[in-house]
Every structure is written in C-alpha cells, then in structure tokens.
Amino acid sequence: MSLLEIFHLLEYLPVLIEMRSSPWVFPMIATFHLFGLVIIGGAVIVGDLQLLNHKITLQLGSLITHDMERLMTLGLVIMVITGVPLFMCFATKYYYLTPFWVKLFSLIFVVIFTFTIRRNALKKYRENPTITKVVAITSISLWTSVALSGRLIGFP
Amino acid sequence: MASLLEWLALTSGSISLHQSHYMYLIVLTVHVLALTVCIGTALIIDLRLLGVFIRYIPTSIVLSRLLPWSLGGFLIIMVSGLLMFYASPIDKYNNLFFRAKIAMLFLAAINIWFFLKTDYSSIKKWDQETLPPKRVRFAGGVGLTLWAAIIAAGRLIPYQQYWFD
Numbered sequence: 275m276s277l278l279e280i281f282h283l284l285e286y287l288p289v290l291i292e293m294r295s296s297p298w299v300f301p302m303i304a305t306f307h308l309f310g311l312v313i314i315g316g317a318v319i320v321g322d323l324q325l326l327n328h329k330i331t332l333q334l335g336s337l338i339t340h341d342m343e344r345l346m347t348l349g350l351v352i353m354v355i356t357g358v359p360l361f362m363c364f365a366t367k368y369y370y371l372t373p374f375w376v377k378l379f380s381l382i383f384v385v386i387f388t389f390t391i392r393r394n395a396l397k398k399y400r401e402n403p404t405i406t407k408v409v410a411i412t413s414i415s416l417w418t419s420v421a422l423s424g425r426l427i428g429f430p
Numbered sequence: 431m432a433s434l435l436e437w438l439a440l441t442s443g444s445i446s447l448h449q450s451h452y453m454y455l456i457v458l459t460v461h462v463l464a465l466t467v468c469i470g471t472a473l474i475i476d477l478r479l480l481g482v483f484i485r486y487i488p489t490s491i492v493l494s495r496l497l498p499w500s501l502g503g504f505l506i507i508m509v510s511g512l513l514m515f516y517a518s519p520i521d522k523y524n525n526l527f528f529r530a531k532i533a534m535l536f537l538a539a540i541n542i543w544f545f546l547k548t549d550y551s552s553i554k555k556w557d558q559e560t561l562p563p564k565r566v567r568f569a570g571g572v573g574l575t576l577w578a579a580i581i582a583a584g585r586l587i588p589y590q591q592y593w594f595d
Contacts, residue, residue: 315466
C-alpha cells in the first residue's frame with residue numbers, strides 16, 4: 275500500500291467524513307491548534323532569548339529554561355492532538371502540498387532537537403555562550419519554519 | 431459608515447491588496463507570527479499574575495521584561511490587522527467574528543489599563559508573593575480568557591459564511 279493510499283484511507287474514515295460534513299468541528303479544532311502554537315510561541319521567545327542572553331529576558335538560568343520547556347511541551351501536545359485530525363480531514367490534498375511536508379519534518383526535527391540535543395547541550399555546556407546561542411538560534415529557526423509552513427498550508 | 435466602507439473598498443490600495451495573492455499572504459503570515467509573540471508572552475504574564483507559573487520570579491520582573499514583547503507584538507498585529515481590514519473592509523465589518531474580536535480586544539486593553547492603574551501601583555507590597563492578591567489573580571484570569579477568545583474569534587473569521595450567511 276502506497277503512502278498516498280494510506281492518506282486516502284485516513285481521509286475517508288467514517289469519523290472523518292462526519293467531521294468534514296460538520297460546519298463547526300474543523301474550525302473549532304483549528305482554533306485549539308492555534309492555541310497550541312501561541313503557547314509554544316511564548317515559551318520559545320522567553321526560553322530561547324534567555325539562552326541568547328538577551329537583556330529583555332528573565333535571566334534566571336536553568337530554572338526558567340526548564341519551565342519554558344514544560345510550557346512548550348503543553349503547547350506541543352495540544353498541537354499534535356489537534357493537528358492529527360486536521361491533517362486527516364484533507365490528507366490526500368496535503369500529500370501534494372510542499373508546505374505540509376516542510377511543516378511535518380520541521381516539527382519532527384524540532385521535537386527531537388528540543389528533547390535530546392538542546393536538553394543535553396544545556397546540561398553540559400550552559401556556561402558556553404557559543405553553544406547556547408547556536409542552540410537558541412536553531413530552536414527559533416525550526417519553530418518559525420513550523421509556524422510559517424503551517425500558515426502556508428491553509429492558503430489556496 | 432456603509433458609504434465610508436464602500437469608498438475605502440474602492441480605493442486603489444484596497445483593491446490591489448485584495449487582489450494581490452502574495453502581499454495578502456505575507457500580511458496574514460506576519461499577523462499570525464506577531465500573534466504568537468504578543469499573546470504568547472501575555473499568556474506567561476497572566477499565568478504569573480494567577481500565581482500558577484514561574485512563581486519564583488517577582489511579578490515586577492516578569493512584567494518589565496515581557497510586557498515590551500507583548501506590546502511590540504501588539505503593534506505589529508494592529509498594523510497587519512488594519513491592512514487586512516483595508517483589503518476587504520465591507521466583508522470584515524459585516525463579519526460577526528471580526529466584531530467580536532475587536533470588542534474583546536477593547537476589553538483586554540481595558541483590563542490591562544485597569545490593572546496598571548490600580549494593583550500595579552501597589553506592586554511592591556505583593557511583588558515577591560508566589561500567590562498574588564485576589565484582584566491581581568482576577569485580572570490575570572480575565573486576561574487569559576480574553577486572549578483565548580480573541581484567538582478563537584480571529585481564527586473563525588473565514589467561517590462566517592458557513593455559520594451565518
């Protein structure tokens with residue numbers, strides 16, 4: 275079974291057909307998806323600018339980084355839970371959309387990056403400004419890529 | 431009002447923006463990115479006011495460091511939002527979600543103004559407290575609710591035609 279056939283199968287599950295026929299289910303889920311993005315936005319700005327040692331951030335070291343990671347995780351959970359049905363609703367259309375694949379791979383990469391490389395780098399090299407800056411810039415760039423490609427998906 | 435909006439919709443700038451695929455897309459994207467900056471940081475401020483997040487940081491520090499980000503994001507939201515309104519003023523004016531969004535933006539602004547005028551002036555008394563006074567928590571709760579409602583109303587603007595028209 276090809277990937278396109280799997281996407282087709284997902285799109286035409288009875289529950290998805292039901293969801294598409296409702297005028298309010300998709301918009302409501304999309305709204306919660308945006309909530310997730312906004313939560314991540316706040317956590318990334320505070321957490322990563324802290325790492326860039328920006329004077330405007332809270333400058334409380336590892337404690338704030340840990341709390342922002344928790345907030346980011348909350349946003350991520352909301353984004354994934356709501357993102358799966360949004361994708362399934364129009365899976366075959368998304369198959370042909372480049373922004374969808376950019377978003378998907380950016381998201382996978384940023385999740386792996388955040389919970390492995392970023393976490394370990396900050397544990398071992400927090401005092402090394404070069405490493406923390408590279409980590410922060412990579413994180414901000416990947417999340418921006420997720421947000422931008424996500425926005426492009428919805429555009430005709 | 432109707433004639434003013436009609437005049438606005440017929441200006442060359444409005445027509446160009448409405449018909450320009452890429453320019454409108456850029457404005458909308460900037461609007462969404464600024465939204466994550468503005469409301470993302472406002473959310474952290476409100477959670478601190480509620481006393482449920484980063485309680486080990488004095489509220490005054492959270493406010494002084496994050497409020498400029500919220501306000502900066504808000505300015506970009508306003509400029510990009512005005513441009514989107516300019517692109518289709520009649521549609522937006524007639525959109526119930528758009529009206530709700532604007533009304534709630536005003537309420538959010540009043541909530542911030544009221545907080546800054548009242549409880550913020552006595553911040554030295556409760557700055558270090560992990561759980562701020564009831565009125566401050568109330569302001570944080572109201573802010574959080576309004577931001578969520580503003581996001582929802584904004585996201586639902588394109589769905590007016592399916593629900594009400």
